[in-house]
Amino acid sequence: MNKIVELKEMIAFIWQFSIDDFKNKFSGSFLGSIWAFIQPLITILIYYFVFQIGFRSVPVEGYPFILWLISGLTSWFFFSDAIINATTSMVEYSYLVKKVLFNINILPLAKICSVFIVQVFLLILNVVIFAVFGFKPDIYMFQIIYYVFYMVILVAGISYLTASLYVFFKDLVQIVSILLQVVFWTTPFVWSLSQMPVEVQHVIKYMPVYYIVSGYRDCFINKVWFWENTQWMIYYWLIAVLIFVLGINVFKRLKPHFADVL
Numbered sequence: 001m002n003k004i005v006e007l008k009e010m011i012a013f014i015w016q017f018s019i020d021d022f023k024n025k026f027s028g029s030f031l032g033s034i035w036a037f038i039q040p041l042i043t044i045l046i047y048y049f050v051f052q053i054g055f056r057s058v059p060v061e062g063y064p065f066i067l068w069l070i071s072g073l074t075s076w077f078f079f080s081d082a083i084i085n086a087t088t089s090m091v092e093y094s095y096l097v098k099k100v101l102f103n104i105n106i107l108p109l110a111k112i113c114s115v116f117i118v119q120v121f122l123l124i125l126n127v128v129i130f131a132v133f134g135f136k137p138d139i140y141m142f143q144i145i146y147y148v149f150y151m152v153i154l155v156a157g158i159s160y161l162t163a164s165l166y167v168f169f170k171d172l173v174q175i176v177s178i179l180l181q182v183v184f185w186t187t188p189f190v191w192s193l194s195q196m197p198v199e200v201q202h203v204i205k206y207m208p209v210y211y212i213v214s215g216y217r218d219c220f221i222n223k224v225w226f227w228e229n230t231q232w233m234i235y236y237w238l239i240a241v242l243i244f245v246l247g248i249n250v251f252k253r254l255k256p257h258f259a260d261v262l
Contacts, residue, residue: 010103010106013106014106014109014110014113015113017106017110018110018111018113018114018116018117019114019117021110021111021114022036022114022117025114036117036118037118037121040073040077040118040122043073043077044069044070044073047069047073047190048065048066048069051065051069051190063133063135063221064133066129067129067130067133067135067220067221068192068217068221069190070122070125070126070129071126071216071217071219071220071221072188072189072190072213072216072217073189073190074119074122074123074126074216075147075151075189075212075213075215075216076184076189076213077118077119077122078115078116078118078119078122078148078151078155079151079155079209079212080180080184081115081118082111082112082115082116082155082159083155083158083159083162083176083180084173084176084177084180085111085112085114085115086107086108086109086111086112086155086159086160086162086163087159087162087163087166087172087173087176088163088166088173089107089108089110089111089159089163090104090107090108090163090164090166090167090258090262091166091167091170091262093107094262097258097259097262098259098262104255104258105251105255107163108156108159108160108163108251109156109159111159112152112155112156112159116152119148123144126220127141130220135220138223140218140219140220140223140224140225141219141220143215143218143219143225143226144216144219146215146226147211147212147215147216147219147226150211150212150215150236150237150240151212153240153241153244154208154212154239154240154243154244156244156247157240157242157243157244157245157246157247157248158243158247159247160244160247160248160250160251161243161246161247161250161251162176163251164247164250164251164254164255165250165254167254167257167258167261167262168254168257168261183207183209186204186207187204187207187209187210187213188204188210188213188214189213193205193214205232206235208236208239208240208243211232211236
């Protein structure tokens with residue numbers, strides 16, 4: 001029972017810490033935390049203008065392009081922002097890292113939870129926009145919880161790894177930003193996989209991030225259950241778990257040296 005109580009207290013503490021971090025990120029600005037919601041909306045409008053207005057993109061899978069676009073981009077906002085924010089968590093909260101009694105294990109996770117607040121808003125917005133276009137919520141949309149959980153595991157593994165290394169190698173955040181751009185443009189967030197040659201499609205499908213964006217669209221557009229392709233599901237989970245275990249182990253090994261370096 002004591003462990004259950006401690007776990008509940010830890011979860012409550014992480015959540016409160018995440019909310020405080022979310023508020024502090026934009027403290028001092030006129031609009032405050034509202035900026036966290038404005039930025040992804042502006043990004044969506046820019047991509048919509050470029051691809052729909054500029055390149056005159058046609059409907060995809062029978063859905064207006066804007067719906068296809070937002071269902072994919074929504075996952076990207078969480079994936080990229082969570083990794084970038086969590087990577088710098090140790091340095092940002094260096095004064096807490098130096099405190100002996102503070103559990104620094106929660107810092108990357110708290111950053112991920114902080115970004116998750118915006119993700120919830122965007123998912124709700126997705127449902128509303130789809131409804132406006134005449135596509136009412138259905139049972140397939142509930143499996144978004146599964147894909148969000150997968151994404152959190154994957155992002156947590158990457159974040160614990162990058163957060164650990166960033167303490168010793170400050171250029172890492174720039175490298176991570178560049179790699180995220182490469183991932184964004186090589187994964188069908190704003191373009192359709194069918195546009196690529198079959199050989200390239202096969203390679204892209206091996207990327208864990210592809211499982212996320214395709215999963216989001218399976219929920220909102222394709223209406224496909226996540227268990228329908230068991231082999232791919234097992235593969236993606238093996239990759240996510242391996243990355244998670246690697247990130248946690250690297251963090252544990254390097255943690256004793258964080259305070260000395262910071």
